[in-house]
Amino acid sequence: MYKKVNTDMEQSDILCITNRRLCGTDFLAQVEKIAGAHPKAMILREKDLSEQEYESLGAEVIKICRKYNTSCILHSYPQAAGRLECKNLHLPLSVLEQMTVKERKGFSVLGASCHSLEDALVAQKLGCTYITVGHIFDTDCKAGIPGRGLDFLKEICSKVKIPVYAIGGITPENIKKVKEAGAFGACVMSGLMKTADPVKYLEAFKERENEIQ
Template sequence: MSNIVCITNRHLCKEDFLTRIIHIASYHPKAIILREKDMTPEDYLELASQVISICKKYNVKCILHSFSSVATSLKMNAIHLPLPLLRSMSKKERSSFLVLGASCHSVEEAKEAEALGCSYIIVGHIFETDCKKGLPGRGLEFLQNVISSVNIPVYAIGGINETNISQVLHTGADGACLMSSLMSNDNISQLMKK
């Protein structure tokens, strides 16, 4: 099974977004996280329905992002949240999701996410990336420190590509998240095979 998690950003797509999702899903990543935070809940619901359908066809886990009410209305058991949103949810709301993830940027945040019931976390940003222009990556040592501080799967994000993913996996990370490269790369097959 793949250890690559696709994080979406429709604004980076060079082609029709759903066509890109089909293409990515056909390579069976570990999961696709539908991270389209700038949408209205209504538009997100419509897009999520389409992406869920694609993921089911290819037997790929679909994880919704930020819109917990949309996830609930679609009877989805997987959600990824920024830490402030996770903190604002009640224990009952959090426990309604079988897969609960959060984005973390420190050891303390990772420990907090685990204490709040997360089943995995995404940690970043590890390397320099265009998404965080001007901010240096936190590095592999930071990633190792987070991994050793929690007992749940840790996925790395930020500037990860085919040339440095082996370094990320060597730290003990459970996998890596790719956004820009999967959304805009002309040769997804080469990227996923590496």
């Protein structure tokens, strides 16, 4: 039913979203542990950094990810991704819409953050190879804003032909509901940034996913 994002993303259905401010230890050390646990990919989402700062950090994270054959997806800065020769990029939809067709086609993996069915359809039309959709469940990252829920996720999954990754409050305990709604996988930020054992944490998702089969 779904296309693969790329052949390097075979290990897991979980995309790691980074946030170094949630990391209680050295950020790059945590990145290395996560990369070694082989998530689907790691999206370097450090949006508070300047483009120069982000590019410098991106070079380090790409190096770590390559060491473990884990895909690194850069975020927010297409030009920085180009200079780093990284063909994987995730963008807010508003930034994606400003890119030319040629610029978009320069990336083999292209994702966008979507918050409505309209967003999802636009992202698909613009050539995204996957999208993230949320937030699905209540989460501390969106305190006071109710999650959009599984029906919202299910509708989008039924209307687009590219992989949908749910984001927002996703845990091993609710991954089964997310997959049953039609999502290809899910995004996790806090859990992976804070865990001392990313391998065990991702295995917990797999165990629950296998219950679906």
